[in-house]
Amino acid sequence: MASAKAAGREIRRCVRFILDDEVVTIKHPDPTRTVLQYLREDLQRTGTKEGCAEGDCGACTVVVAEVDDTGTRLQARAINSCIQFLPTLDGKELLTVESLRDANSNLHPAQQAMIECHGSQCGFCTPGFVMSLFALYKNNANPGRREVDEALAGNLCRCTGYNPIVAAAREMYRESSDTEDWRYQAGDGQAGKDEKRRIAMLRKIERDGPLQVTADKRQFLAPRDINALADLLLQYPSATLLAGGTDVGLWVTKQHRVLDTIIYTGDVAELTRATCTETHLEIGSAVTLTDAMPLLLEHYPSLTELFIRFASPPIRNAGTLGGNIANGSPIGDTMPALLALRTQLTLRKGDETRILPLADFYLAYQETALRKGEFVERILIPLPTHDVRVESYKISKRFDQDISAVCAAFSLQLEGNRVAAFVAAFGGMAAIPARALNCERALVGQQWNSESIAAAMNALDEDFTPLSDMRASAAYRQQVSKNLLQRFFLASGSARSAGVYHYGR
C-alpha cells in the first residue's frame, strides 16, 4: 500500500472499538457491513431495530462516544446504525439500548422515564428513542420543548403522538442519581472517574496510522493525514470516498451496490478541523454538520432554522458539510445558502491544490468539477460584512427531517435603498443547485421596493424550468420560488422571523 510510507506509521489491519467495557477486535470485517447488521445478525443483539435502512426513522439509533477535541471529555452522539459502516467505529465506543443498564440491572433514567410517562406503545421505535434521549441526557442538562423536539427529529413514532415521549424527556432529569457512572450523569458537568476510565480505554485503541481492512478482495482504507489521503486517491482513483456515509450507506442498503475500495475521510486530521481566519471560515470537508453548525451560525445566525431543519441529529452527527457539497445533489439543503455566501472550495489532487467558487463546482445533474483522484479539502466561507443580509428558506412537506421541494437563499447588500449586491440561489429548481442570474440582474442597481421585486420574481421564470416529482409539481416550485423572494423582501426591515416554523411551540 502506497501510503505505508505515510509518516512510517503502523498500518492497523483490524477494526477495534469498545462495546460494554470490552475491546472488540474484528479482523476482516466486510467493509460495507452496517453497524446494525453487525449488532442484529452477528451478535444477535436485537434491541436495535431496522425500520427503514436509510437513516430516516431512527429505530436503529445507537450512540457513539469519542474523546472530544479537548482530549479530556467524552462526547456522546446519536447515529443511525443502519447506514453506518462497521469499520467507521474504529477507535470509538459504541453504546446500544442494551448498554444502558447498570451492574444491578437498574434502568437508565431515560428508560425509567419512558415507562413512567407511557412513552411506548408498540415499542418498536422505543430503543431508538431511548438512545436519542440518552444522547440528549448526556449533552443537555435542562432542555426546553424545542430542544427536545430537535433531539427527537430523527425518530419516528407512529403510535403515541409523541406527547408522552416529550414528557419522558423532561421526566428523565428528575430520576436523579449520585453515581460516578458517566452514563447516568446528565449534561456535561465534571469529568468523573468513570468518564476518565472510558477515555483511558479509548486511548488504548487509538491509532496514529492508517486503517486497512479487507474482506473478499474489497477494502476499507482510513488514512489519518491528508497527504496519505491524497496518495490513496491517486492510487485508487475509482475508490468510493466515504465521509459520514449518510448517502453512500444507502447505495449499499438500498441499491445493493458493491463497493470495491472505500476511502474514509473521517479520520483525516486536517479534514476534521474547522478554523476561523480574519476573512473566512475554513471548514474541513470531513467536519460533521453538527460541528460545522455552531461556527456557521455564530456568524450567520439567520441560518439557524435551515440548519436545525437539516435532516436530523443522527444524520448531522455523521454527515459532513463537505459530503453535502461534493455529493452534488440538486436538493442538498446547504448549497443555496453557501452559494449565496459566495463560498469557495479548496480542491486537492495529489500535491496539487486549487480553489474553485462553489458556483462553478456543479456542472450537471450529479456531476461536479472534481477530477479523478481529486477531493474537496476545505470549504471557504467568507465572513459576513455588517451590511449584508442573508436568509435561507426551505420548503418541504414536513418541517423537520425532510428533503426540500425548494430551498432558496438570498444575500443582499443595500446602499441606501439601492441594491448594491444581490445573490439568489436555489435548490430543487434545476438539475444542480444554482444561482438565479436573471433574477439577480433584475435587482442589482435597482431600488429595493415592491416594483423591482415583482420584476425579479418574474425573471425567475427565465432562470429555471423545474420538474414535477413526488415532492412538488413544477408549477408549485415555480410559484413558491417567487414567493420566497417576496418573503425575503417583506421580512426586510422586520425583526420578526419569516414563516410559520416557530409557531405553536
Next chain:
Amino acid sequence: MGAESSKISGAVGTAFPHESSRLHVTGHATYTDDIPEPQEILHLAVGMSSNPHARIANLDLSAVSAAPGVAYVMTADDIPGSNNCGPVLDDDPILAPGLVQYAGQAVFAVAATTVDAARKAARLAVIDYESLPPVLDIREAVAQGSFVLPTERIVRGDSSGAIAGARHRLSGSVDLGGQDQFYLEGQVALALPKEDGDIFVYSSTQHPGEVQHLVAGAIGKQSKDVVVECRRMGGAFGGKESQAALIACIAALMAAKTGKACKLRLDRDVDMLMTGKRHDFAIDYEVGFDESGRIAGVEFMFASRCGMSADLSGAINDRTMFHCDNAYFLENVTIVSHRCKTNTVSNTAFRGFGGPQGMFGIEIVVDEIARYLKIDSLAVRRRNFYGIGTRDVTQYRQKIEDNVIHDIVDSLVESSAYESRVAALREFNAASDVLKKGIALTPVKFGISFTATHLNQAGALVHVYTDGTVHLNHGGTEMGQGLFTKVAQVVAEELQIDIEQIKITASDTSKVPNASATAASSGADLNGMAAQAAARKIKGRLVEFAAAHFSVTEQEIKFSKNKVHAGDNVVSFAELAHLAWFARVSLSATGYYRTPRINYDRATFSGRPFFYFAYGAAVAEVIIDTLTGENRLLRVDILHDCGRSLNPAIDLGQIEGGFVQGAGWLTSEQLWWNEAGELKTHAPSTYKIPLSSDVPAEFNVRMFDSPNPEKTIYRSKAVGEPPLMLSLSVFHAIRDAVASVSNYTVHPHLHAPATPEAVLVAVMAQHSSA
C-alpha cells in the same frame, strides 16, 4: 368494585403501564425478526413487477438462480395449493400467475443463505412484459365501470325532491388522499417446517387465524396442519390485518418446499410498494338546506381506489356509507358507493376502516353550508346533530340510543374557549397579510362492532397454576394498543390478584381457534369479555370448592387483594389454588363472548350493525403561510368518550396517537404515483408522517368519563379508531385559514392532504375568485 376500593396492582381503571414497557425500553421485547434463528435458516426476498398491468411474456430467472447463496426460486407454478392470499374473494394471487396488475406485485420469491444474497438475487430477474392498458385514476375507473365489487346504494327519503325544494343548494367535489400505515416494524414472517409437512409460522399479524387458513390453503394442507403465533407487532393500524398473509404464505411455501426455516422480512420500500394502504377517494356531493343551515336533503357519490383486488374493500366502503352521517341526522339521503378497480396496490384496512372518509365527506358539506350562509360552522353542526328521542335514526335504520354529542360539544366549546378564540383569530387575520390563522371544531360519532355480524365473537383461555399464577391467552393480538394490558387487568380484577401474577402470552391459533382479526376497535370489548368469562368459570369453581372446604356458604367467599376470605378463614389465592388442585378441581377454562343486540341485513343495508357508538370532539387551531402554503398546528383541545376507561393512560395514548396519525393523513402524508403507475413515495425519505415538532405544545385532552350504557366490559368503550377522526378539525381549521384570504367571501377549495402545495393552490384560488 371499581378502582377506588381495589388495591391490587393493575386493577381495572388504573393507569397501569403497558405490560411490555420494561421490555420495550430495554430492547428485550422480542419481535418476529428478533426470534433466535434456527440453524440453516433461509432468508427470502420477493421479485416485484415494474409494470402496472401486463402479461408476463417471458420470465427469465436464470441469473436469480445462479446468484451466490441462492437455494430456491419460486414462481406461481410452484405453489401446491391455492395461489391466493385474499381474505374475502380469491382474487389476490400470492405470486402473479402470468398477469401482473400493479407495479410492486410479487412475481417470484428467492430463498438464499443471507438477507443480502436474497435481495441482491431478486434484482437479477429479466421480465418481458406485454403491456395492457392500466387504470390508474379513480374517476377514470368510474368512467370505465372498472370495479372490484358492485356499486352499492343507501337511500332514505327523497333526497332529490328535498334538494330541489330547499331554499339553498350547493354542490361540489373534493379529493381525499390515502395513507400508508407506516408501522415501524415492517411486514415479517418466519416459517418453520415441522414433522409430517406441518408448518409453524411466527407472523406479525393482526389476524393469526386467517394467516393459518390461507397458509394451509397455499401449501395444500388443512387448518390443523398449521399453527400461527404472534406475541406482538411493532405497530399495525390495519396494515397487518389481511396484508400479513402474503408474507406468511411466501415464507410457509418456501419452508414447505425447502424443508428449512424460512424468513421473509420486507425492506421498507418493498413493504410500501407491495402492501395496501388507506383508500383514497373522489367525493361528489349535492345538498339542499334551509336558512338555519339544517340539511333538507343530501346526495353523495363516494368512489374509492380499491386497487387490483377486493381485499377488505367491501366492508371498508360499507363503513364509509355508514359514517357519512357522522353525528348528523340526514333525513333525505342518497349514498352511492363505487369500489374502483385500479392497477395499483390493493388497498386495505387502516384505523377507521372507511369511516374517516365518510365523515370527511359530510364535514365538507356542513362546512360549505356554513360558509355559504356566513354563519359559524359550529352553529350548522349543532343544527344538524342527531336529536335525543327525535331525529335519531341513522340512514341504515339504527336508532341511536346513546347520543352524548351535545354534552361533549357544549363542554368542549367552554373548555377550549372556542368562541373567544374565534374572535381573537379574526382580529389576528385582519392585521396579518401573509400569515393567517384558522380554527374548527369537529365532532365524531363512530359505530363500534364489525359490520359483518359473525365476526363479533371471541375466545379466551385461562389457566391457574398451583402457585396461584395465571397463564392468560385470548384471540386478540397486541400491536401496541395495550390490549394485552387491558385484558390482563380484567383478569386481575376478576381474580383479585396482582397483574404481575399473570403471564400474558402470545396469540396462538392452537390455543384459541377461529379468532377474528384484532380490528374494528373491538379488541378489548370482545377479548376482555371472553377472558372475564374464562376467569369467572375458574373463580366459580374455586368458590364452590372453598365453600365446601371451609364449610361456609358461597356468599361468604370473597376474593380481595391476593387473598380469599371464606367466612373467618383467610388464605392466599395461591394457597386456595393449590388446595383446589389437590381436591381435583379444574383450574383451566375457556371463555367465550359474542356481542349482543346486533343484527343487520347487508342486502338492504339496514338493522343494527353497531352495538354502540363512541363519541368525541376536537378543536384545532392552525396557522398558514399564504406565500408558501406551509401550515402548522397551534393548539388542540379534545374531549373524547371512552366510557368508563379500563386504563386511562392507555386510552389517552390512543386518543393522542390517533389524533396525530389522522393529522398526518390530512396534512403531510402524501402518496404520489408517477404517470407510469409507480408509487414514488415508498420510504420515510419521501413519505412524511408527523414528528415530535409537528405536535403543538398546547395539546389538551380530556376524557368524557361516563359509563357505557351498553353492558360492555366494565362499561368501557372502544378507543382504537374513533380518535383518528378528531383530526378532521385540523383540515377544517386549515380551510378556515384559507378562507380568510378572501375575508371569508370565497369558499376554500382545498383537497386532502393539505400539503404546502395544496394549501397554496387553495390560497391562490381565493385571490383569483375574489
